[in-house]
Amino acid sequence: MRDKVETAYLEAKQLYERHGVDVEAALRKLAGIKISLHCWQGDDVRGFLRRGDALGGGIAVTGSYPGRASTPGELRSDLELALSLIPGKHKVNLHAIYADTDEDVDLDELQPRHFRGWIDWAKQNGLGLDFNPTLFSHPKAEDGFTLSHSDPAIRQFWIDHCKASRRIAESFGRELGQPCVTNHWLPDGYKDTPVDRWSPRARLREALDDIFADEIDETYNIDAVESKLFGIGSESYVVGSHEFYMGYAMSRGKTICLDAGHFHPTEVISNKLSSILMFADRLLLHVSRPVRWDSDHVITMDDELLEIARELVRGDLLPRTHIGLDFFDGSINHVAAWVIGVRNMQKALLRALLEPVEQLKRIELERDYTSRLALVEEFKSYPFGAIWDQFCRQAGVPVREKWLDEVKRHEKEVLQPREAGRGTP
Template sequence: MTNEQAIHQAYELAKERYQELGVDTEEVLAKLAQLSLSIHCWQGDDVHGFINPETDLKDGLTVSGSYPGRAKTPAQLTADLKQALALIPGPKKKVALHTIYAVTDRKKDLDEIGPEDFKYWVDWAKEQGVGLDMNGTFFSHQMVKNNFTLASPDKAVRDFWIKVGKQSRQIANYFGKELGVQAVNNFWIPDGFKDNPIDKLSPRKRLMESLDEILAEELPEANTIEAYEGKLFGTGIESYTVGSHEFYANYALTRNKLWTIDAGHFHPTEDVSDKFSSFLLFGKGLQLHVSRPVRWDSDHVVILDDALVRIARSLVRDDLLAKTNVGLDFFDATINRVAAWVIGARATQKAFLQAMLAPIADLKQAELAFDFTKRLALTEELKTYPVGAVWDEFCLRHDVPVGSTWLKVIKNYEDTVLAKRN
């Protein structure tokens, strides 16, 4: 028996097991194939970008490690992304960019960068058959004054960053227009105070007014939509974060935009999965940043842990995927950077597959009838059902390596490509 035959045989047995519970694995595989996953480009180069790549990260950001092979040019970064994408199953993928990843023909500052500086990326995305998402870069720049950007009391500082925000919208609109896939344009800013402020209202009023000015021009939603990412606190702004979760949730609600939930931006004891159903009863939609907060916002590579399983279950069981954009957000330079993308993406897909492989309607009916015994018994039994066999079949059908065999591809890529960069 060949390895492929063994995989198919294991899948057929798993299919029968799930069918006993009323779960059609073929329907699940088709549904998983429709899950769009946005891969963040900054894992590949430790958030250096191409505008001023020698600038050290600051404003609450840091990347640990010095694993060899960091991408230093657009060609290197897109080559690494191409290799990672080839090892992640499923046809629907996007790549998330930041303003600092512009490919310019001359030196430009952040507020000068526009759609013309992302033609390289659009051409590449067309070749790869992927969409693009956008993030305005509001950090690691001399115009971050006293930990403030859009909420700064200095109008000149605000005006600079307002232009950066406006330009990011034009870039995102360009992505959507050229690629035919809506580009989510995510906003995160590092504004806040290290120690206790006297005035908590005025900075948020300035932030609201700045964001409103950025949104002044109406752009086609088919091309792009904005999302707003809050944070509990950050390094250097431990006592007060202007862009808090409450601020951005309310802003997204009142402006009919998306609220971004980053799994690492909440208190360690908070369960972010519990927030989806509450917000989406009222909100237009979510942008989800899948990360792993080992010690709060530490941005570890995503693994198939309990937090990720709960995130996937909540979105699947409440049928909220249609209103949710799923993206990765982490950076780890202690391991092979391309492998990090693959590990995180495949873990995320596995979590959603596991969530889909459940008799959800039957479980909801049991819950409605207060049959908590059945609910608990079935959910416990599902934990040891053969989800791995279904995952292997999914990988096989999408022509990506099954199991850990993808590591051989990464090792070869490291030996023949990454090792030659240093």
């Protein structure tokens, strides 16, 4: 006997199929899309390697919601809960400061063994791992410069750290049987307008060339570089601008990372996807939600998220795109932030996959712009939610907001006692 979820699904399925949409094929495709969960949402970007270092380098977290993770075990436990409430098998994105080790080791000395706990955990849970060198929150980044630093010794420290990070990432890929995407972002820049914009960029280009000179098998590690328009302490000039990294990535065969919050407040990345992938082999997305500045809010299913998903689907760009989330909101439950973010990303992709793309393209070629607009707008209110509910049901995760009950239980039984035991906000 059918229940309400299945009945609603079958009725919605019939509506989509009238326009030639293969709903079951859309669900199979969605099930195969891996989203990379950023570990730093779980502990407010504090990490475990240098616990005494304050956040810096354009990084700021607002809020002090109780129960943030303070050990690798706590963080993995929180991630496990989040992943159990999200359909599909995904990846976890680590920063170098999340090394799981008791050794007194600095960033330039890190080795794969310092992440053994993460590798074993990922294997046990059927997950992939992505990676990031951490070029912030360190004494050698206090003046706002790392790979473009004018001091050769400091610059070399960061070069060595990035080289070590690529070797760690390669070990992730080898052991887990899927490539690790290693993203290089740095905070370098000036608060006020500089006299010399050229020299820091020349030093950065030289440093990156040095880092990537070490041969790493792309079967296991994919290198990406991430731009930014401005940040805290670099409001007037960022060395690694969009134009710099566009040129660098295209000329060096590296992957460009587009972060949704790293551009002008009125600029969107959805319109850039087809242009970049016209010439690049692959793309990395960091999906976040900027609010007036690069504030990295938890993503909602807003217009830009939907446009990103539509561009990926309509242009058949998903096979060449790695999708990761990048926000750190300390004002709400840390686990809930992951669940809301990933499920919204998946919902946006599902809505795009349920569009009659070939029909819309044909109408466009026929210059029937009236029908194009009418159908695109009508499909915005088609019952994709019934398809989503069935997708969650099939994946064995809570349907609709029922996942929140598990998060609230975890907060009461785990996060609140964890906070009480720490004794500090």
